[in-house]
Amino acid sequence: MLIExxxxxxxxxxxxxxxxxxxxxxxxxxxxxxxxxxxxxxGKSTFARLLNGLVLPTAGTVRVDGHDTRTDGRAVxxxxxxxxxxxxxxxxMPTVREDVAFGLRRRGLAKHEVAARVGAALAAYDLAGHxxxxxxxxxxxxxxxxxxxxxxxxxPALLVMDEPTTLLDLRNARRVARVVADLPMPxxxxxxxxxxxxxxxxxxxxxxxxxxxxxxxxxxxATYRDxxxxxxx
Amino acid sequence: MGLFHPGTSLVHRVPAGVKLAALCxxxxxxVFAATPVGVSAYLAAAxxxxxxxxxxxxxLVRQLRPVLVFVVVLAVFHALVSGPGRAYVVVGMLxxxxxxxxxxxxTTPTSALVDVVVRVAGPLRRVGVDPERLGLLLALGLRAIPxxxxxxxxxxxxxxxRGLGASPRAFAVPLIVRSLRHADRVGEALAARGIDx
Numbered sequence: 001m002l003i004e005x006x007x008x009x010x011x012x013x014x015x016x017x018x019x020x021x022x023x024x025x026x027x028x029x030x031x032x033x034x035x036x037x038x039x040x041x042x043g044k045s046t047f048a049r050l051l052n053g054l055v056l057p058t059a060g061t062v063r064v065d066g067h068d069t070r071t072d073g074r075a076v077x078x079x080x081x082x083x084x085x086x087x088x089x090x091x092x093m094p095t096v097r098e099d100v101a102f103g104l105r106r107r108g109l110a111k112h113e114v115a116a117r118v119g120a121a122l123a124a125y126d127l128a129g130h131x132x133x134x135x136x137x138x139x140x141x142x143x144x145x146x147x148x149x150x151x152x153x154x155x156p157a158l159l160v161m162d163e164p165t166t167l168l169d170l171r172n173a174r175r176v177a178r179v180v181a182d183l184p185m186p187x188x189x190x191x192x193x194x195x196x197x198x199x200x201x202x203x204x205x206x207x208x209x210x211x212x213x214x215x216x217x218x219x220x221x222a223t224y225r226d227x228x229x230x231x232x233x
Numbered sequence: 234m235g236l237f238h239p240g241t242s243l244v245h246r247v248p249a250g251v252k253l254a255a256l257c258x259x260x261x262x263x264v265f266a267a268t269p270v271g272v273s274a275y276l277a278a279a280x281x282x283x284x285x286x287x288x289x290x291x292x293l294v295r296q297l298r299p300v301l302v303f304v305v306v307l308a309v310f311h312a313l314v315s316g317p318g319r320a321y322v323v324v325g326m327l328x329x330x331x332x333x334x335x336x337x338x339x340t341t342p343t344s345a346l347v348d349v350v351v352r353v354a355g356p357l358r359r360v361g362v363d364p365e366r367l368g369l370l371l372a373l374g375l376r377a378i379p380x381x382x383x384x385x386x387x388x389x390x391x392x393x394x395r396g397l398g399a400s401p402r403a404f405a406v407p408l409i410v411r412s413l414r415h416a417d418r419v420g421e422a423l424a425a426r427g428i429d430x
Binding site for chain 1: 236237239342343344365369372373375376379380383415418419421422423424425426427428
């Protein structure tokens, strides 16, 4: 899986309210596990949304596996699964089983195939016992696992996760991290939980809309800590 | 309206389309049955359906609690303005229809209801309506009920924590803002799952 971000800038709004959040970002990514860290408002969430075509760059191009997000967004979204911070916003069907099935129903698969894949996903993420329960009654950790299962059941070639553990306690954050560690596909993970990145192949550090460091986790985390300390009054 | 409660009762086994059609027929029929006898028959039928469906009482009360407040207020208003007889007819019929709608949603998976809506709306494709979107609208509407109730609870707690008492404005404004924000995030999540493609 090759992700190419070439000369990308992005500005929200226009006129006096215009806010540039990414400035001339270029990066090529082929690694299996890529971490993205940075302060709030540093541009990392916009960067993540570029990879799925949720946000189109104001300038520059983003290509995933050769597909341009601007001209071939559908193909990109079929390949790139996206997991958000707040699972409540991502769960769209009332019960657990129905939400996992939702993405597959939209792909026109046969009912028996949908049922088989949903059953396997529920079992894989310890949700089989809650299959027919209302999704809103799950715990925070279970909701995030459900959101993850609903994305992974469609078998994306790449998974982008925007701070999936931010709303979770340590136990559930570790649980989600274990699931992520075992995933077979490449993962781009945005997080403030720096210890989750220890085994990652590469970590990008964002600051004021630019990548200010790109390297192994230990170096990147040290750079990030240094940046955050410098910012303190 | 409630959320699906799995079971194997007769009501659970009736096809979703039949149940939805029966609910629509009951709604239309209620216009012609607005008498104390008619309302009593509707209430008895609604209770019978819930008993046959073996819907747990506690789950039913939890689902109906928000509606019951409205029903009580409406009953008092009608009793004072139009008399107890009229109050029974208006509020009784409303309650019966809510009970029937609850029985439908508690005994039918949302995906089955969505399938019915998509099937029934199929011909509208010719005039540019996307039936899948109508089905999604139904599913999102049902999913939004517990989410908005949860947001309302959080706003009420924040209100109490800041000692704002029962200020309708301090309750409504943040609830609307948070609901719209949630809707925005759901829209983004749907787009990420390729719904717009």
